[in-house]
Amino acid sequence: MDRPKTPHTADATAHLFDVFLRLRPSTNSTDAPFLQYKPGQPQVSCTPTGTDPSRKRSRGIEKFSFTQVFDERCKQRDVFTDVALPLLAEVVKGHDGMLATLGVTGSGKTHTILGSQSERGMTQLALDVLFRSIGDRLVDPNRFDMAGSDTTEGIVMDALSFQESMSAIMDTHIKRASLASMPKRPDVSDIVIDLDQRSRYAVLISMYEVYNDRIFDLLDDKSLTQPQTRRKALMFRKCEGGDPKKVVAGLRKVYVRNMAEALTVLEHGQACRHASPTNLNSQSSRSHAFFCIEVKRIPSRGGLAHMRSATLHIVDLAGSERAKHSHAAGERLAEAGSINRSLMSLGQCLQLQTTTENGRPVAVPYRQSKLTELLFTNSFIPGASQKASMIVTADPRGDTNATIQILRYSALARDVTLPPRTRGRNASSASDYSMTSDASYHHGDSHAQEMIANLMARLEESELARQELEEKLKEAQERLEQQEQELRDEIAVEMEDMMEEMEQAYMQQLQEAEKRYAAHTDKKLDLLRGALQKTELVNDEEHEEKDAYVEDLERENEQLLAEIRKLRRENQQLGGSMSVRGNRVKRGAGKNGIVLSELENLNLVEHY
Ligand SMILES: Nc1ncnc2c1ncn2[C@@H]1O[C@H](COP(=O)(O)OP(=O)(O)OP(=O)(O)O)[C@@H](O)[C@H]1O
Numbered sequence: 131m132d133r134p135k136t137p138h139t140a141d142a143t144a145h146l147f148d149v150f151l152r153l154r155p156s157t158n159s160t161d162a163p164f165l166q167y168k169p170g171q172p173q174v175s176c177t178p179t180g181t182d183p184s185r186k187r188s189r190g191i192e193k194f195s196f197t198q199v200f201d202e203r204c205k206q207r208d209v210f211t212d213v214a215l216p217l218l219a220e221v222v223k224g225h226d227g228m229l230a231t232l233g234v235t236g237s238g239k240t241h242t243i244l245g246s247q248s249e250r251g252m253t254q255l256a257l258d259v260l261f262r263s264i265g266d267r268l269v270d271p272n273r274f275d276m277a278g279s280d281t282t283e284g285i286v287m288d289a290l291s292f293q294e295s296m297s298a299i300m301d302t303h304i305k306r307a308s309l310a311s312m313p314k315r316p317d318v319s320d321i322v323i324d325l326d327q328r329s330r331y332a333v334l335i336s337m338y339e340v341y342n343d344r345i346f347d348l349l350d351d352k353s354l355t356q357p358q359t360r361r362k363a364l365m366f367r368k369c370e371g372g373d374p375k376k377v378v379a380g381l382r383k384v385y386v387r388n389m390a391e392a393l394t395v396l397e398h399g400q401a402c403r404h405a406s407p408t409n410l411n412s413q414s415s416r417s418h419a420f421f422c423i424e425v426k427r428i429p430s431r432g433g434l435a436h437m438r439s440a441t442l443h444i445v446d447l448a449g450s451e452r453a454k455h456s457h458a459a460g461e462r463l464a465e466a467g468s469i470n471r472s473l474m475s476l477g478q479c480l481q482l483q484t485t486t487e488n489g490r491p492v493a494v495p496y497r498q499s500k501l502t503e504l505l506f507t508n509s510f511i512p513g514a515s516q517k518a519s520m521i522v523t524a525d526p527r528g529d530t531n532a533t534i535q536i537l538r539y540s541a542l543a544r545d546v547t548l549p550p551r552t553r554g555r556n557a558s559s560a561s562d563y564s565m566t567s568d569a570s571y572h573h574g575d576s577h578a579q580e581m582i583a584n585l586m587a588r589l590e591e592s593e594l595a596r597q598e599l600e601e602k603l604k605e606a607q608e609r610l611e612q613q614e615q616e617l618r619d620e621i622a623v624e625m626e627d628m629m630e631e632m633e634q635a636y637m638q639q640l641q642e643a644e645k646r647y648a649a650h651t652d653k654k655l656d657l658l659r660g661a662l663q664k665t666e667l668v669n670d671e672e673h674e675e676k677d678a679y680v681e682d683l684e685r686e687n688e689q690l691l692a693e694i695r696k697l698r699r700e701n702q703q704l705g706g707s708m709s710v711r712g713n714r715v716k717r718g719a720g721k722n723g724i725v726l727s728e729l730e731n732l733n734l735v736e737h738y
Pocket residue numbers: 153154155233234235236237238239240241242246411413414415416447448449450523
């Protein structure tokens with residue numbers, strides 16, 4: 131069969147991500163599946179379904195190849211042993227691992243990564259196997275400076291302190307499921323990883339999300355209480371100590387000793403993640419979530435100086451969705467826009483990871499979104515050994531167009547067979563081939579092939595130019611964001627200083643006013659005291675005058691009494707002589723008698 135090559139050929143050995151396809155059991159069993167597979171084969175073929183025969187005729191059959199296909203009957207344990215376990219085995223040896231899920235909304239990404247109410251996901255299974263494999267070789271935290279050993283500006287704390295710091299928030303914000311009610315299935319108790327017998331191990335968990343192209347810590351105590359606009363975004367940058375690896379700097383990392391502690395931390399992070407009901411999924415993830423299991427290995431000889439650290443990043447990507455189907459509006463629509471943009475750039479990266487030009491791989495534009503930067507950066511570091519796997523989830527009876535779109539850019543190879551009647555006629559239509567990365571196609575028109583090849587080359591050139599521009603734009607935006615953040619910080623510091631100055635000035639004014647008031651009050655009191663003293667003096671003088679007056683009066687009274695007594699005596703004598711002379715003068719009839727009667731009227735006489 132004639133299988134001309136496009137100018138872009140896939141080099142199956144060079145790709146950064148292994149890509150697995152997982153088909154989920156369909157909820158809609160009435161429609162015929164548009165994806166067909168042969169058990170055990172790493173391909174699926176897509177035959178257009180629907181009632182329009184002309185559409186069926188023109189589209190042909192597309193075949194997509196993957197590292198492996200898990201059909202609808204495959205269980206969580208199958209996916210775990212074939213995809214997650216090999217990555218975990220590398221992590222304990224000191225090589226980073228990346229496991230991500232990609233698919234349309236509702237296709238089973240979260241189910242694969244985090245499980246459901248009845249089954250555990252890759253994250254829980256990885257933790258289970260890890261703790262059982264480590265057994266009693268866990269490092270003693272009291273003899274190991276966990277925080278000092280971290281080169282990522284991480285805030286390292288143990289699970290108990292984490293739970294303590296979170297308990298108040300968790301009680302108010304999170305409906306906690308009891309650990310006993312967490313699913314135990316599938317059972318992986320028979321699986322253990324071979325670990326170095328002479329080393330000790332520590333397990334740290336960190337979680338973050340990419341929401342609207344910014345990175346946020348999911349274990350931060352502010353993640354539930356602060357509004358999104360106030361949360362601080364984290365930077366993805368080189369870590370300390372000359373390591374070329376890039377890390378999310380400043381993450382909270384929780385040192386966990388067992389499965390129960392790890393699940394509590396996981397539960398908290400999950401609760402903080404952006405998720406809301408949409409028309410297509412009752413609990414749709416609105417951000418890309420990264421669950422990081424970091425394993426530190428401390429050899430018995432050399433201790434910390436020879437410590438090796440590697441992380442398994444398990445990524446639950448938000449699903450692409452069409453606003454038409456999800457009926458998203460407002461904030462949800464803006465989120466969907468951001469999700470779709472980041473997934474589009476992921477699609478480009480995945481598509482280009484298998485593409486070569488003139489025998490050389492083409493540049494993968496991974497810096498154009500935060501998501502692709504996080505997923506791809508460390509795979510490009512020379513000598514770094516990040517192993518990466520992508521699980522594409524799909525419903526074979528679900529949204530045909532959206533699913534095929536994802537399969538086109540994520541598949542490691544694609545093969546299109548045009549239906550006989552349309553061969554040749556449609557060959558010059560570039561749109562039929564525009565999604566092809568490793569497409570091999572079948573038709574006999576060499577002129578048309580040449581045209582297509584030219585078109586593809588031009589398309590590729592303009593695509594690269596566009597990507598370059600986009601990258602520049604992105605960098606400029608980042609610089610702008612950083613400058614804005616710095617400006618905000620500066621203004622915040624200035625405002626704080628200003629507020630402090632104002633507060634000090636106000637306090638000074640208050641103190642002065644207090645002093646003035648105290649002086650005024652003292653003065654008033656002095657005046658009152660003076661007035662009171664004066665009043666007392668006046669009263670004293672008045673008393674003295676009164677006393678003198680009374681004394682005068684008493685003296686006068688004494689004199690008057692003496693006079694009265696004298697007058698009485700005279701009267702008596704006079705009375706005696708009068709009676710002797712024949713009673714001619716009546717009592718009081720003389721001068722003295724008149725004075726006496728007056729005194730009697732004054733009631734003075736009777737007293738004396
Ligand atoms: N392989 C599977 N087996 C059983 N149930 C599944 C499977 N895949 C998905 N489901 C169920 O389908 C529903 C939707 O799946 P899930 O939430 O994982 O979708 P998603 O791809 O993460 O969606 P979104 O992008 O909107 O977050 C869930 O109830 C989940 O339990």
